[in-house]
Amino acid sequence: MTDFAIHTAPFSVLVTNHSNKLTTALAELYPATLITRPNPQLIYDFCLQVQRKWAGWGRPFHVSSGDQHFRMTDSAQLVPVFEWGVNWCVASYQHQFLAIHAAVLERDGKALIMPAPPGSGKSTLCAVLMQEGWRLLSDEMCLVDLTSGAIVPYVRPVSLKNQSLMLLQSWYPQAQIRQITSGTTKGTVGYMLPSTQSWAGMQQTATAAWVIFPQYNAAQQQLTLSKLSQADAFMHLANNSFNYAVLAEQGFNSLSRLTQQIDAYRLEYACIEQALSGLNKLC
Amino acid sequence: MDVALSYAAWLSQQTTDNSTLQATFNDASSVLFSTFDHETHLSGAEAEITEPDVD
Structure with a gap:
């Protein structure tokens, strides 16, 4: 047993762990200061168990x-399943924030929010923007403080999949991509480490300024950037939220305030240079 | 519709109307949220609620 706690603000997760491999792997992905021994005096936001079960034929964890x-998973896929498990805890059980399925980055105190379904190129674009100097707040979860309306960082390694992994490695050979796992339910998955400034700013909130709905489209001749009405943006954000319905009136008020602050666009692009150029002009 | 039924319908509409929140944004677009059934709509997508004629 190598139980540990992982403190990726704003959440601390207690992990009951039966896998030494997981402990070693997470040490590659997170700064050592964020992984500690469990403290019985602390109350943790979530408890995640990674237990070996002999009944799980071929997938014993x-x-x-x-x-x-x-x-259930085998040892080879433990890292991605653990990371998805943490996302699942946050999406299912935390309701002190409005949580939107989106990548979030910051420049000059202003947050760029990119909600999008899988396959839209959201994580690729997020990783590229981080490599170009934006501060990563999250590649997966936009957390909105219900009281202040601030965008709260939830900094963790950027999950990249399949072709995106190869592209990022070729564009940014110095980028640190670790724990590449093939054969998962999402194909090959690897994790790009957040930049130093992203880890350093992991408790520094930002103000929502732009919402971009990216869509990669190989057939696109040129970049299309179309402005959305704020009401349309509101509806799309609500549809991408994990807990808008749970929060009810509080969710409506919080999302209304956020929407009032932002300019929203739909971005269709065929190549990353197009997208970067468009975003640099806009933001 | 007789007068009594019509009045009851009007009362019911008022209750719903009072439990609807509206957010109007800088670009004049707006959304509505019903605290009654927790549904959210774009403003234009809702039928306008009008007081029925009582004669």
């Missing part, structure tokens, strides 16, 4: 939170 089953 059971990832769960309390009585809630998440997934």
Whole structure:
């Protein structure tokens, strides 16, 4: 047993762990200061169990939170399943923030929010922007403080998949991409480490300024950047939120305030240079 | 519709109307949220609620 706690602000997660491999792998992905031994005096936001179960034929590790089953996995895929398990805990159980499925980056105190479904190129664009000097707040989860309306960082390694992994490696050979795992339910998955400034600013909030809905389209001749009405942006953001419905009136008020602050666009692009150029002009 | 039923319908509409929140943005677009059934709509997508004629 190598239990540990992982403190990626704003959440601390207690992990009951039966895998030495997981401990070693996470040490490659997170700064050493963020992974500690469990402290019985602390109250943790979530508890995640990674337990070896002999009944799991071929996939002996059971990832769960309390009585809630998440997934069975083999040792080779433990890292991505663990990372998805943490996302699942946050999406399912935290409601002190409005949580939107989106990448978030910051420049000059202003946040760029990119909500999008899988396959839209969101994580690729997010990784590229971070390599170009934007501060990463999250590649997966936009957390909105219900009281202040500030965008709260949730800095973790950027999850890259399949072709995106090869592209990022070729564009930015100095980028640190670790724990590449093939054969997962999402194909090959690897993790790009956040930049030094992103880790350093992991408790520094930002003000929402732009919402971009990216869509990669190989057939696109040139970049298309179309402005959305704020009401349309509101509806798209609500549809991309994990807990808008749970928060009800509080969610409506919080999202209304955020929407009032932003300019929203739909971005269709065929190559990353187009997208970068468009975003640099806009933001 | 007889007068009593019509009045009851009007009362019901008022209750719903009072439990609807509206957010109007800088570009004049707006959204509505019903605290009654927790549904959210674009402003134009809602039928206008008008007081029924009582004669």
